[in-house]
Amino acid sequence: MSAPADAPVLVLGARSDIARALAERFAARGHPVQLAARDPGAIERDRADLAERHGVPVTAHAFDALDTAAFEGVLDALPAVPHVVVSAVGFMPDHEASAADPDLAARVIASNLTGPALMLEAAARRLAALDADTAVIGIGSVAGDRGRAKNYVYGAAKAGFAAWLSGMRQKHARSRLLVMTVKPGFVATAMTEGMDLPARLTTTPEALAGRILAAFDRRRPVHVDLVWRGIMTVITLMPERVFMRTKF
Amino acid sequence: MRAGDEISGWGRWPRRVCRVTAPRDPGAVAAAAAAGPTAIARGLGRAYGDSALNPAGTVSTRHLDRILAFDPATGLLEAEAGLSLARIIETFLPRGFFPAVTPGSKFVTLGGAIAADVHGKNHHGAGSFADHVAWIDLLGPDGTVRRCGPDRDAALFDATAGGMGLTGIVLRAGLRLAPVESGWIAQRTVAAPDLDAAIATFEETLDATYSVAWIDCLATGAARGRSLVHLGAHARRAELPAEKAAAPFATPRRRSRRVPLDAPSWALNAWSVRAFNQLYWRAGQRAPAARLVDWDGYFYPLDALLEWNRIYGARGFTQYQCALPLATARDALADQLDAIAAAGAGSFLAVLKRFGPGAPARPLSFPIEGYTLALDFPVTAAALTLMDRLDEITAAAGGRLYLAKDARMTQRMLETGYGAGVDRLRRLMAEAEGPLRFSSLQARRLGL
Numbered sequence: 001m002s003a004p005a006d007a008p009v010l011v012l013g014a015r016s017d018i019a020r021a022l023a024e025r026f027a028a029r030g031h032p033v034q035l036a037a038r039d040p041g042a043i044e045r046d047r048a049d050l051a052e053r054h055g056v057p058v059t060a061h062a063f064d065a066l067d068t069a070a071f072e073g074v075l076d077a078l079p080a081v082p083h084v085v086v087s088a089v090g091f092m093p094d095h096e097a098s099a100a101d102p103d104l105a106a107r108v109i110a111s112n113l114t115g116p117a118l119m120l121e122a123a124a125r126r127l128a129a130l131d132a133d134t135a136v137i138g139i140g141s142v143a144g145d146r147g148r149a150k151n152y153v154y155g156a157a158k159a160g161f162a163a164w165l166s167g168m169r170q171k172h173a174r175s176r177l178l179v180m181t182v183k184p185g186f187v188a189t190a191m192t193e194g195m196d197l198p199a200r201l202t203t204t205p206e207a208l209a210g211r212i213l214a215a216f217d218r219r220r221p222v223h224v225d226l227v228w229r230g231i232m233t234v235i236t237l238m239p240e241r242v243f244m245r246t247k248f
Numbered sequence: 249m250r251a252g253d254e255i256s257g258w259g260r261w262p263r264r265v266c267r268v269t270a271p272r273d274p275g276a277v278a279a280a281a282a283a284g285p286t287a288i289a290r291g292l293g294r295a296y297g298d299s300a301l302n303p304a305g306t307v308s309t310r311h312l313d314r315i316l317a318f319d320p321a322t323g324l325l326e327a328e329a330g331l332s333l334a335r336i337i338e339t340f341l342p343r344g345f346f347p348a349v350t351p352g353s354k355f356v357t358l359g360g361a362i363a364a365d366v367h368g369k370n371h372h373g374a375g376s377f378a379d380h381v382a383w384i385d386l387l388g389p390d391g392t393v394r395r396c397g398p399d400r401d402a403a404l405f406d407a408t409a410g411g412m413g414l415t416g417i418v419l420r421a422g423l424r425l426a427p428v429e430s431g432w433i434a435q436r437t438v439a440a441p442d443l444d445a446a447i448a449t450f451e452e453t454l455d456a457t458y459s460v461a462w463i464d465c466l467a468t469g470a471a472r473g474r475s476l477v478h479l480g481a482h483a484r485r486a487e488l489p490a491e492k493a494a495a496p497f498a499t500p501r502r503r504s505r506r507v508p509l510d511a512p513s514w515a516l517n518a519w520s521v522r523a524f525n526q527l528y529w530r531a532g533q534r535a536p537a538a539r540l541v542d543w544d545g546y547f548y549p550l551d552a553l554l555e556w557n558r559i560y561g562a563r564g565f566t567q568y569q570c571a572l573p574l575a576t577a578r579d580a581l582a583d584q585l586d587a588i589a590a591a592g593a594g595s596f597l598a599v600l601k602r603f604g605p606g607a608p609a610r611p612l613s614f615p616i617e618g619y620t621l622a623l624d625f626p627v628t629a630a631a632l633t634l635m636d637r638l639d640e641i642t643a644a645a646g647g648r649l650y651l652a653k654d655a656r657m658t659q660r661m662l663e664t665g666y667g668a669g670v671d672r673l674r675r676l677m678a679e680a681e682g683p684l685r686f687s688s689l690q691a692r693r694l695g696l
Contacts, residue, residue: 042273045274045314045316045328046314048314048315048316048317049314049315049316052315052316052317052318052339053315053339190272193270
């Protein structure tokens, strides 16, 4: 186990399905949970559910990933200093629209890269100063490993997020802070609902959360599901001249 | 975007391509229901037939599963409609509470249990599911959410309990859980050599908390209707042996297995069912008269076999469950057993149960005081013909069929069985007309 069971866990972007599944796992272990989302009223039902089922303190907090100036204030207002901070913030609108509309493209970059990275940066600074095993966990995406015609705006943001986390990991390597990058493949969530995803390659948020926690317990810096490690190895090794002609 | 998903009820017959939406917030349900001309709510898909199928709009409540509050002083649980009984038990049995009424599967939702007004092995004493519901929040045809219950807006509540989703979509409910002292059931089995003995056993054991019988529907002659009547009650802590009393809610976790593929269509036939019944009857006679059974094995023996509906093969199956009034039940059951044996159409699962008084205020609630027989059959021409014959016997006896199991009854059979209740529900639906319309394939078949 990578954090004592009474250590609070802050979950950013708490309305997402992966966030909820992770919050569930941490609460089941007995951790107090701090749920943060743009509209804390919308996560009240999640708060009540987690608290009632697991008998742990669960609080709801306002956090807007685009309001970077407020980040330190969000951390100051928490009822206890978290030892684990998870970011499941993400935004994936229609790709063609985000490639054509500069405002939308900027929002994709801000929601998937600038916002979560700056928030984890601020959290990491505080956590690294604690004399305890702490962690920040960023949920990225395999979409950042290589830009594809179908979603390169989102992919570019996730690539930047992964690079940011990699740098933070090196910076904090000598502290007791673990900087963990998670790169899921296809997950059946609200974000992917209605997409025709291949069933064999699509996992559930609950199953993914279980594997993330197993990797966290072993203090793995990067987690990619086994099947996606294989797929992404092939995709990233493909010569550019070959890759540009493929259609996936 | 897909045009829809091919879905079915638990019996895998019929299957239809339906436009399924799964709102993630109770506030988004109205918009989901308004997306097509009509809509029906769907929980975990355990209704056997076409109750929760609507090609134009099927609204899944699978994401609406939050527990909102629980009061240990009263046992009142407030939760969203997509919450399953499995999760209720997982959460509250360790705290000494159990659903006051549970059907034979824990993979049903709160909303579905209300919509079908499900019953359990304790119907003769505890009534049906809605008897333990304090209130519901119902999204109605006008698009607003109304809180109703036995003590407020009772007509709407009554029409919804058993109303198969036709009055609207249940978003939240208050459910009273029953206090229990352990996770164990003290079970006693009585071997009844024929139908009269089985009925006599039920009538003599009305004080038992739970009672249900496995009935051999292929036995003929003197053995016709032979049954193993299982009686049970929640074991009190003092009744448990010391090692169990120390942790009264710690029951062994059962390993569940998945049926890996569709069984070939010949696997279940009169011969294999007859052989199974013979073995089961003998084993039941030899079994110790009283024993402790864990809650999961007692209430949900089939849940351990995930996707057990595949044992009937790809063609699917249907359940036949009728309720027969006390006065006519014995003769009607005898006639039905004769018809089944004559057709040689074995039902793998055959269950007989004594019902207590029903809920006449609820137009489509199934139970009536008397007996209920539940059988399942593969979907074959012979079985469908047999079920038509069973319908005649049920109707002549003043009985009715269970909508949650049905995929085939006629409108006339519904109207005969439920009498004035059908028109009462139709009137209530007509009066409540609004921008949202609730309907299912079953409702259309039955003229509701």
